[in-house]
Amino acid sequence: MTATIKRILLGEQGLLVLFVLAFAVVSLTVPNFLTERNILGLLQSVVTIGIVACTMMFCLASRDFDLSVGSIVAFAGMVAVMVSNETGSIPLGLLAALLAGTLVGFVNGVVIAKLRINALITTLATMQIVRGLALIASDGRAVGINDPAFYSLALSRFFGVPTPVWIMAILFAIFAFVLNRTVFGRNTLAIGGNPEASRLAGVDVDWGRIGIFALQGLVCAVAGILLASRITSGQPNAATGLELSVISACVLGGVSLAGGRATMSGVIVGVLILGIAENVMNLLNIQAFYQYVVRGLILLFAVLLDTLRSRALGRR
Amino acid sequence: MAFLDFSGLSKSYPGVRALSDVGFSVPAGHVHGLMGENGAGKSTLIRILSGDTRADEGAIRIDGVEQRSSSARDAFDAGVVVVHQELQLVPDLSVAENLSLGRFPRRMGIVDFRALYAAVGRTLAEIGVDIDPRAKVASLSIGERQMVEIAKAVMIDARVIALDEPTSSLSSRESEILFRLIGRLREAGKIILYVSHRLDEIFRLCDGCTVLRDGQLAAHHPTMEGVTRETLVSEMVGREISDIWGWRPRQAGAVRLSVEGIAGTRVPEPQSFQARAGEILGFFGLVGAGRSELMRLVYGADPAAAGTVRIDGETLSPVTPRRAICAGLVLCPEDRKADGIVQGRSVAENIAISSRRHHSPMGLVRPSREAETADRFIASLRIRTPSRRQDIVNLSGGNQQKVILARWLSEPDVKVLIVDEPTRGIDVGAKAEIYEILYALAEKGIAVVVVSSELPEVIGICDRVLVMCERRIAAEFARGDLSEAALLAAALPDQATPRFAQKA
Secondary structure, three states, rough: OHHHHHHHHHHOOOOHHHHHHHHHHHHHHOOOOHHHHHHHHHHHHOOOHHHHHHHHHHHOOOOOOOOOOHHHHHHHHHHHHHHHHHHHHHHHHHHHHHHHHHHHHHHHHHHHHHHOOHHHHHHHHHHHHHHHHHHHHHHHOOOOOOHHHHHHHHHHHOOOOEHHHHHHHHHHHHHHHHHHEEEEHHHHHHHHHHHHHHHOOOOOOHHHHHHHOOOOOOOHHHHHHHHHOOOOOOOOOOOOOHHHHHHHHHOOOOOOOOOOOHHHHHHHHHHHHHHHHHHHHOOOOOOOHHHHHHHHHHHHHHHHHHHHHHHHHHHO | EEEEEEHHHHHEEEEEEEEEEEEEEOOOOOOOEEEEEOOHHHHHHHHOOOOOOOOOOEEEEEEEOOOOOOHHHHHHHHHEEEEEOOOOOOOOOOOOOHHHOOOOOOOOEOOOHHHHHHHHHHHHOOOOOOOOOOEEEOOOOOHHHHHHHHHHHHHHHOOEEEOOOOOOOOOOOHHHHHHHHHHHHOOOOEEEEEEEEEEEEHHHHHHHEEEEEEOOEEEEOOOOOOOOOOHHHHHHHHHOOOOOOOOOOOOOOOOOEEEEEEEEEEEEEEEEEEEEEEEEEEEEOOOOOOHHHHHHHHHHHOOEEEEEEEEEEEOOOOOOOOHHHHHHHEEEEEOHHHHHOOOOOOOOOOHHHHHHHHHHHHEEHHHHHHHHHHHEEEEEEEEOOOOOOOOOHHOHHHHHHHHHHHHHOOOOOOEEEEEEOOOOOOHHHHHOOOOOHHHHHHHHHHHHHHHOHHHHHHHHHHEEEEEEEOOOEEEEEEEEHOHHHHHHHHHHOOOOHHHHHHHH
16 A cells, blocks of 8 residues: 555555645645636746746756746736837837847857856856846836737736636646657756767757757847836836746746756646645745745755655665 | 674565565675675665665665665664765765865864864875875875775774676776775684675685675575675576686777778877778777777767878778768777666667667658567567566666667667777676677677677677777787786886887
8 A cells, every 4th residue: 555655645646636636635634725716826927937947947957947937927927018118119129039039048048058157156146136227227227018909918818717827738748849849858968867978879968958058048038028018117126036936836847956857837837836835825824935945945845745756666 | 892783685666676585794804805796786786785775675784773774874874884886976076075064174164174174194004095185086086086985984993895897897907906995804703794796806706705696695695605606607597607708709800990090189109900891800909098088089079180091991080980880980988877768768769879870761750660669679688677668777787788889789880889988887698798799799890899898808898909009009919819817918018118118
């Protein structure tokens, strides 16, 4: 009996099993949880984390790290709003934001891969630089959106589901495909598994890493645009601490910080677990201060599970 | 009279019976060889002995006292020390500190370094090891580090010392020192378990030996009387292998690889050589002679400061691994674990990593095609793995080497294959298979370059041999002129008259 439980929990799908169980328990016991309104609200609340987790997964899978995501999200949101307001053209604003995000990511990548500076330090630096730029550009104040068409972006719905949730779902599908079925995705995992062996096997490790960071910047910009649209303004202080939530979600989803191991399904589960925990605590009127404690405990538990699993696999 | 006794040891892992009912004993003052192919159960036996894992059944007794070690610490306290292939020393601490980690001599709570260095210096002198106790471990050669590990066993007055493939990364000179040290330990009445693939070492050192095969006791020889190489090899593989080299004459064709004046930080003087289609060119030298360093320059793994590399007359410049592969020059690296395999990825993935660029339209991989390729090589190279999805770290060394060969064989047009230490840490049966693969490649017109520190191997399989000494190509031998004495003489540095001076 205990052996069976152990096998299920430590198996490949252990987290998924736990997730389904937790979901069932919460649905049955927490009032108002399993309602269309609440579930859509829950999904909308994880859009930013979910979108950024797509590329953070690549970053971690290749043994890298990116702390600058929260700042890029805020910065890209600012750029989108300010350029739209200045030029009167929303497409131009969005394009500028996507370019800005990609550029920051690209710079991260070049510094890390070519100048060989530790990813933690590099992105810690760009995190502050980019946040600073967002504050300078706006003089520290929120910048309201002039054209209502911009914020209808987040308010619009397809088949009753908010557009941002669709975008998140589409990005999940795209990045699952990229990870599993493209040379880029397979190389990402190989680089994380053993960078030197990958290089000697002809993988262009440097450009692979630069590509991952640039993609991360681009995806952060998408998240930034949606966030700005939802809060109807560019906020220089938006998305602070996002990097830690996103990394938590990835680790919860079984992405190894040592690189080489990642699945999209795991990351989706990780994102949803974080979202559900927060949602349930709100529904149960638990004070926000306790939510930090619970989130920390969930993360510790997930990492513990992961360690036990690696140990079970490693002992051959 | 002290003795070490194994009885009825069994151990299963999911899907594998690693050891079944193995029993034998070794008296004090004996060096006992433990042999078997990879996966025969040697490592499992050693791991049980070292407390790293527990046997399902059976017992280990020392002097008739059953050992119930459940951790390395327990085994250590019981006087059992295992010197692993991967050494367990802290590189940034001194030799003396490493030797007494956790047992520092103290005065009023402060480490008494003077007493520490003196005590360690005495021990090192006693066992005839000439290493400064103050030296940092990081500054020692691999051979010296091994001596330090063994000294550790002496310091705690271990009764049983197990050495796992101790000479696999030692030069012949370092091996000699090790053998002398083992002789002293034997005289001191220690029980030494000596795990090795190298038959000549077994015959030279051991008083008796035990052969494991497929987790079972294949043979136990309390003495080496009447035991021959042939008996041991057939006991190990379970069949007769008359000639593991299986060399056959080949016809060398046009020059495929031409290296001119290549130099870099670790090969300071420009070196040149050529390799021809259909030939197996050997590179022999002592550890540190610069063979692997030279090959890494040729392949572009390290940047070259000067020189050109030509494949079929076409110049690669500057060489990078990517360019080399595209031109048909590939390398199986010396250190499989650090530079060869991609850990955590499947066998199929490790094979496809390079060649998939040819059949991934618009960067989209084709899993069915990669699976097919993997299955084809698993069958043709006889890679022993439960499936192509198996994580490569779970394969034995020989099978990992075959996966890396498969990685290059799946490239459409390999012209030059460099294999650095093709059979390091690989058992006899798999060795013969790897040689056969190399022969087949040479016969297909590929220029095969083999780097090896094993004299018999170089002599056994190569058509032509270049000997390196002190980071220079020092001599060339045709197959007819190959002999252990001649190669070794060319590989040994001439200390009285440095070669640099001669040239100038």
